[in-house]
Amino acid sequence: MNIQDFPQLSSIERIAQGFEALGYICSPKIATAVYLAFQLRKPILVEGPPGVGKTELAKTSAELLGVPLIRLQCYEGLDEAKALYEWKYGKQLLYTQVLKEKLGDLLHGAKDLAESVERLHQFGDIFYSEDFLEPRPLLKAMQQERGAVLLIDEVDKSDYEFESLLLEILSDYQVSIPEIGTVRADVSPMVFLTSNNSRDISDALKRRCLHLYIPFPSVELEERIVLSRVPDINETLRHQLVEFVHALRDLDLKKAPAISETLDWARSLLLLHADHLEEDLVRGTLNVLLKFEDDIRNAESDLTSLLPARAAS
Amino acid sequence: MQSGLTGFIRLLRSHDVRVSPAETLDAMSAASALGYADRERLRNGLALTLAKTPHEEAVLLRCFDQYFSGQLPDFSAAGETTMDSEATEPPLSAEPPAGKDNTRDMLEAAATEVPALDRALQSDLMRQLLDNDRAQLSLALGQAAAEAGLGNIRLFTQKGQYTRRMLDALGEEVLRDAVVALEQADNPLLELVRGYRDTLREQVREYVAREYLIQAEGHNRQFKDEILAGTRLNNLEHRYLHEVHELVRKMARKLAARHSRKPRTQKRGRLDMGRTLRRGIPHDGVMFHTYWRRQRRDKAQVLAICDVSGSVASYARFLLMFLYSLQDVLPRVRSFAFSSHLGEVSDLFREHPVEKAVELVNWRYGGATDYGSSLLDFAALALDDINSSTTVIILGDARNNGGDPKLEIMQSIYQRSRRVIWLNPESRRAWGTGDSEMLRYQSACHFTAECNTLKQLERIVDQLLKQTA
Numbered sequence: 001m002n003i004q005d006f007p008q009l010s011s012i013e014r015i016a017q018g019f020e021a022l023g024y025i026c027s028p029k030i031a032t033a034v035y036l037a038f039q040l041r042k043p044i045l046v047e048g049p050p051g052v053g054k055t056e057l058a059k060t061s062a063e064l065l066g067v068p069l070i071r072l073q074c075y076e077g078l079d080e081a082k083a084l085y086e087w088k089y090g091k092q093l094l095y096t097q098v099l100k101e102k103l104g105d106l107l108h109g110a111k112d113l114a115e116s117v118e119r120l121h122q123f124g125d126i127f128y129s130e131d132f133l134e135p136r137p138l139l140k141a142m143q144q145e146r147g148a149v150l151l152i153d154e155v156d157k158s159d160y161e162f163e164s165l166l167l168e169i170l171s172d173y174q175v176s177i178p179e180i181g182t183v184r185a186d187v188s189p190m191v192f193l194t195s196n197n198s199r200d201i202s203d204a205l206k207r208r209c210l211h212l213y214i215p216f217p218s219v220e221l222e223e224r225i226v227l228s229r230v231p232d233i234n235e236t237l238r239h240q241l242v243e244f245v246h247a248l249r250d251l252d253l254k255k256a257p258a259i260s261e262t263l264d265w266a267r268s269l270l271l272l273h274a275d276h277l278e279e280d281l282v283r284g285t286l287n288v289l290l291k292f293e294d295d296i297r298n299a300e301s302d303l304t305s306l307l308p309a310r311a312a313s
Numbered sequence: 314m315q316s317g318l319t320g321f322i323r324l325l326r327s328h329d330v331r332v333s334p335a336e337t338l339d340a341m342s343a344a345s346a347l348g349y350a351d352r353e354r355l356r357n358g359l360a361l362t363l364a365k366t367p368h369e370e371a372v373l374l375r376c377f378d379q380y381f382s383g384q385l386p387d388f389s390a391a392g393e394t395t396m397d398s399e400a401t402e403p404p405l406s407a408e409p410p411a412g413k414d415n416t417r418d419m420l421e422a423a424a425t426e427v428p429a430l431d432r433a434l435q436s437d438l439m440r441q442l443l444d445n446d447r448a449q450l451s452l453a454l455g456q457a458a459a460e461a462g463l464g465n466i467r468l469f470t471q472k473g474q475y476t477r478r479m480l481d482a483l484g485e486e487v488l489r490d491a492v493v494a495l496e497q498a499d500n501p502l503l504e505l506v507r508g509y510r511d512t513l514r515e516q517v518r519e520y521v522a523r524e525y526l527i528q529a530e531g532h533n534r535q536f537k538d539e540i541l542a543g544t545r546l547n548n549l550e551h552r553y554l555h556e557v558h559e560l561v562r563k564m565a566r567k568l569a570a571r572h573s574r575k576p577r578t579q580k581r582g583r584l585d586m587g588r589t590l591r592r593g594i595p596h597d598g599v600m601f602h603t604y605w606r607r608q609r610r611d612k613a614q615v616l617a618i619c620d621v622s623g624s625v626a627s628y629a630r631f632l633l634m635f636l637y638s639l640q641d642v643l644p645r646v647r648s649f650a651f652s653s654h655l656g657e658v659s660d661l662f663r664e665h666p667v668e669k670a671v672e673l674v675n676w677r678y679g680g681a682t683d684y685g686s687s688l689l690d691f692a693a694l695a696l697d698d699i700n701s702s703t704t705v706i707i708l709g710d711a712r713n714n715g716g717d718p719k720l721e722i723m724q725s726i727y728q729r730s731r732r733v734i735w736l737n738p739e740s741r742r743a744w745g746t747g748d749s750e751m752l753r754y755q756s757a758c759h760f761t762a763e764c765n766t767l768k769q770l771e772r773i774v775d776q777l778l779k780q781t782a
Contacts, residue, residue, distance in 0.1 A: 032357040039346040210361040
């Protein structure tokens with residue numbers, strides 16, 4: 001990717017504005033990360049609690065650049081046949097059967113074995129060429145002519161072996177296929193890796209990436225996010241609900257509500273035609289915010305102390 | 314600016330943030346892409362390229378503020394305070410002195426009488442002080458620091474020495490001489506000049522103190538870590554408990570990272586048609602080689618048993634702490650504690666923070682040792698779960714107060730499990746002496762070792778993991 005091709009990424013301010021126009025409100029740090037990733041041609045490893053917009057960041061970047069988003073969801077047991085490439089073995093087999101007769105014609109008139117082999121050599125490795133190659137997400141991202149955004153989601157769920165596989169791709173944007181050789185990306189894709197920290201990622205992988213940690217946003221930032229995503233909600237309610245969510249995050253919960261939950265809640269409150277927070281309303285919709293029975297019970301017992309103060313403000 | 318950046322990276326390294334040369338290069342290219350003008354932006358950029366965990370990021374941000382604090386020294390106060398004090402005294406001339414020019418005039422007037430003061434006034438240092446030229450002064454401070462080799466400061470006691478060296482490098486002696494001369498001449502300007510001298514000293518002292526914090530704090534921590542690791546577990550004082558805990562966690566995490574589960578291909582289950590067919594192509598589609606889809610994972614299970622009786626009480630706290638950390642980082646660890654009887658403590662560890670958990674275990678299971686009945690309890694609780702992928706770790710001194718050692722249970726554990734490891738806090742020479750049953754138990758262990766310092770513990774676990782790999 002060259003800077004001329006993507007004027008959207010020429011400065012940090014433009015990135016932030018571009019994201020905002022697409023409905024993704026980001027902190028200066030995130031914009032800096034995208035800018036640096038682009039300038040230094042380095043992947044970004046995005047970490048943070050679930051639901052703070054890690055995957056969304058990659059999607060929005062693809063939208064901003066106007067290039068396809070290629071997504072690879074990682075899981076235990078993911079291997080190169082699913083991530084990188086696979087041979088179209090059915091086609092290979094079929095062709096060998098069909099071409100068997102052709103082979104006879106070709107070799108017709110050859111004087112001896114040596115000459116037959118000589119003739120065959122002229123055809124090269126037909127069956128191991130790009131025609132028989134089934135590209136999987138990683139290879140596909142390398143082959144895009146205009147570049148691509150490659151999202152390697154939840155890389156911490158994959159195995160260590162898979163991580164090593166990524167190393168070559170992430171540092172040189174190339175893939176080695178034993179039968180063909182090295183496939184290099186003409187336009188190196190922009191790579192996002194996300195991780196929920198379910199295990200430590202190897203240092204080798206970490207040091208090839210920019211490390212971006214996205215925490216829960218500040219009240220002000222979150223209000224802007226709600227405003228951009230759920231624009232119909234009135235201002236008092238918006239302020240109240242964001243304050244309430246922030247108060248919830250301070251409680252000792254199994255899973256604190258993230259931005260995505262805040263947005264879901266805002267949408268459901270909008271559906272219910274609420275214009276300010278009431279205790280009954282909150283009690284009834286708490287399950288949108290909290291995903292564990294224990295957490296809901298916990299929050300319900302504290303509800304009165306969390307709410308009146310908010311209502312007064 | 315590049316030297317500033319490398320200095321910053323050195324500071325990070327001393328604070329346990331690992332920065333490789335390649336990352337240094339990344340940071341430099343990031344810095345040049347972002348420019349040095351916007352401080353906040355540079356800070357973000359460095360955090361992105363250099364930090365690899367949220368913890369490291371927090372350290373980095375703190376170090377950044379410390380290192381690039383960029384506060385310029387302020388000397389205007391020196392003149393003013395002394396001016397104030399002077400104003401209360403009977404004024405020297407008819408008009409009360411006001412402003413910088415006045416001070417200078419007064420000084421110059423006095424300089425004709427005191428040659429030492431004249432020399433001081435001629436020097437760059439004094440001129441900068443009088444003009445309160447902060448940029449020049451901070452530059453001079455930086456140069457003096459480089460001359461004095463302040464970057465090498467390591468110990469708290471070196472502060473005075475480096476302060477003196479820096480003052481010398483700044484050329485403070487002219488000021489000193491002037492003060493002495495004024496004192497002898499009993500000149501009323503003494504207070505004023507002394508004020509400048511003292512402020513300068515104060516600034517230098519602060520500079521050294523800040524540099525000490527930056528340079529030496531990290532080194533000292535490393536130093537302390539090494540000492541802690543080499544200290545016998547029972548000699549550690551209570552106040553180090555917290556730090557030891559951190560150390561153990563760090564170690565356990567390192568071990569857990571290496572202790573990855575290894576997949577193994579297996580010769581049964583579903584056929585991997587793709588690979589099998591592909592391998593068959595050279596043989597005209599005849600499938601000579603078969604490949605199987607399923608891979609078996611080695612799920613190592615660890616059962617850890619810890620003696621918490623009186624004889625090993627002081628070790629037990631730390632062994633339990635290690636156990637706790639291990640359970641925190643390794644997925645399948647079950648922990649047991651015993652003295653006269655044995656019980657599972659995995660849940661306790663899971664539910665409580667470490668200090669409380671260790672306390673509870675000590676309180677619930679502490680007492681006189683009985684290995685025999687404890688082994689019986691263990692067999693009842695967990696013997697059925699022991700299979701060829703189980704590792705049993707026993708932490709204890711094997712002092713059985715003369716009771717029945719129940720060796721046969723140990724032997725059945727030995728036969729069923731992948732490995733039995735016994736870590737004994739007593740030195741090898743003491744094994745088998747008195748009521749120690751260690752030599753007999755040893756026959757039913759795959760691996761026994763003496764373990765009473767963190768360093769030994771680390772080495773042992775390292776060794777064990779290497780064998781599995």
